[in-house]
Amino acid sequence: MDSNLLVQYGPALLRGFGVTILCWAAGCAIGLALGFVLMLLRRIEVKPLRWIIRAYIEVIRGTPFLIQLFLLYSGGPAIGLRLEATTAGILGLGVYGSAYFAEIFRAGYQAVPKGQVEAALSLGMPYGGILRRVILPGMLVSTIPALVNMMAILTKETVVLSIITVPELMYEMQTMAAETFASFETILGMALFYWLLVEAVSRLGRRLETRMTRFLSHPSNARA
Amino acid sequence: MAVTDTPTASVQRVAAADDTAPMVTIRGVSKAYGSNEVLRDIDLTVNKSEVVCLIGPSGSGKSTLLRCINFLEVYDRGEIRIEGQLVGYSETTPRRRLSNAELRGLRRNVGMVFQQFNLWPHMTALENVAEALVQVRGLDKIAAAERARLMLARVGLADKADSYPSRLSGGQQQRVAIARVIAMEPHLMLFDEPTSALDPELVGEVLQVMRDLAAEGMTMVVVTHEMGFAANVADRVAFLDRGRIAAFGPPRQVFHESPEPRLTQFLQTYHERNSF
Amino acid sequence: MKFSVIVDALPHLLGAAVTTIWISLLGVLLGQVIGVLVCVARQSGNRGLDMAGGVYVSFFRGVPLLIQLLLIYYMLPLIGIDVPPLVAAISALSLASGAYVSEIYRGSLNAVPHGQSEAALALGFSSATIWTRILLPQAFRFSVPALVNELILLLKASSLISVVGVAELTRTSQTISASNFRPLEIYLAAGVIYLAINSALALFGTLVERRLQQG
Secondary structure: OOHHHHHHHHHHHHHHHHHHHHHHHHHHHHHHHHHHHHHHHHOOOOHHHHHHHHHHHHHHHHOOHHHHHHHHHHHHHHHOOOOOHHHHHHHHHHHHHHHHHHHHHHHHHHHOOHHHHHHHHHOOOOHHHHHHHHHHHHHHHHHHHHHHHHHHHHHHHHHHHHHHOOOOHHHHHHHHHHHHOOHHHHHHHHHHHHHHHHHHHHHHHHHHHHHHOHHHOOOOOOOO | OOOOOOHHHHHHHHHHHOOOOOOEEEEEEEEEEOOEEEEEEEEEEEOOOOEEEEEOOOOOOHHHHHHHHOOOOOOOEEEEEEOOEEOOEOOOOOOOEOOHHHHHHHHOOEEEEOOOOOOOOOOOHHHHHHHHHHHOOOOOHHHHHHHHHHHHHHOOOHHHOOOOHHHOOHHHHHHHHHHHHHOOOOOEEEEEOOOOOOOHHHHHHHHHHHHHHHHOOOEEEEEOOOHHHHHHHOOEEEEEEOOEEEEEEOHHHHHHHOOOHHHHHHHHHHHHHHOO | OOHHHHHHHHHHHHHHHHHHHHHHHHHHHHHHHHHHHHHHHHHOOOHHHHHHHHHHHHHHHHOOHHHHHHHHHHHHHHOOOOOOHHHHHHHHHHHHHHHHHHHHHHHHHHHOOHHHHHHHHHOOOOHHHHHHHHHHHHHHHHHHHHHHHHHHHHHHHHHHHHHHOOOOHHHHHHHHHHHHOOHHHHHHHHHHHHHHHHHHHHHHHHHHHHHHHHO
């Protein structure tokens, strides 16, 4: 690529990258929070509530992300939900992620040994305290690999937002490709860039995982 | 809620004031999983400062009975009272099962030691002991840590305060678990096979801590396979078989004078295992 | 919401759904072939092959599918192959699927006890025989649930090929809603169709898994 192009399109690409990061971070945050709440609600022993949440998760996981985005962005106005592309993108990413995160959290909750909760109950600890101090830390350890994986997947999904005209990196790049007629080179560059980005997110996650599980590791006392 | 002098409250006060009143009374307690009756019409009284051991073959219901006492396990019929207070249900008729939140007041006075220790792996020994002091007893962090250190010293683990459970031997983990309980100054302690998950050479250190507690006058109900401990430390021993208490009394009587054939058979397996 | 809109569009949507299904099936089948080859390359013991396989898997799992798709779409004409978008789309799906499938097989192969190959070697089997008669049949059995899951993932991912103009379910929904201005109804209908196909596949996967566990 010649340097004139970088001067010309650099700022737009940078801005696009900023939007990508914003969408990803906000989408992850919404997804994690919503997923966690869904997991908690699912533990309440009210059958209809459980069915609704189960259906929500199945629907989100059973349909393409792109269709969800179209529904939200193009279908929304029909029911009075008029969102800007970026807002719709962030919300869509969050909703999409929440179903997967909810399942990850559910598995994590179940993986916390029952005895650890019983010990806390038998000491008279309140549920909020048990959740915060016993269950959550235990969950975090067992769910981090899956959470990181899902966050890496969401990194990749951000490019889909370009289809509903969210001005993120992919969108800016396609504009540039169209204007310069250098489609292949631009896309190849983009591919390499995302490859590195996803790899970086995964690496970071693995580092985090080793850090957070350090206290569990002891040669003579291996715990899965 | 308006504070009124309910009958329950006054009963409790009388019971608490009376030192000769039993710590635990179990009357006609039954429990079934479907058609499988795991507890059948159990009656048992544990007096203050008494050590009662529950022995019996696996599946006899002894652990289930113990777990009913602090309502980690729900019993269907009969009643269990601790210091006069009904465990797990409201005093109304028909009775209503209490939630975990409503059980907190009772549980804070009843300590439990588990077979698998159940320490929290992400907290150090000290943090394990201090946690409930902060959350339940309302101590501030510094006071809780101070008290936790004291308790670890009592079980001989002052130097392990900053170790995570994964760095401790099974015997040490179980002693931390005991420290975690005694820090709460329970009126009653329940032990659910506290030495069954331990390597044989680590059993002694845990039993010693339990002996010390008994000598200090702690009321204890102990599910155990350690017949030596039951014979030497227990005031009374209950032999459970197929959900019933088949023999009950002072250890000498249960171990040597009981006519119960199932008990003789049960004890025989122990003799055989230990004679080599 | 106007239900009649959906009724009118349904024949087109269902026709497009069939396209989505066969494209995804083709993608998974070609992905199988690629996946097995990559997997064998990575397990062959040849360092060059192993590394090439590793890079392939890392690239196609790390790069967003949409970018892979456009890359192939723009690359093929550059190297002188002028193909319809459909071919580019199926190539992209197969290549991506191949990367995931090879990982599924690798996991399944690792689940075959090592002693079995040793036993076969001791009996004088050639390594090709060991692969075709011992390792792959078992790996396939272990991997059936993961492969059905892969088909579901690919079915959802295939919605992205709408961007190069392949008239599958998503693209058709776009076209219809652009002409009748009823995106809510049309996309809802499309979502339900995707959900139905995927639920049927998931059910099928559970049945097959149960069958394999029994036999």
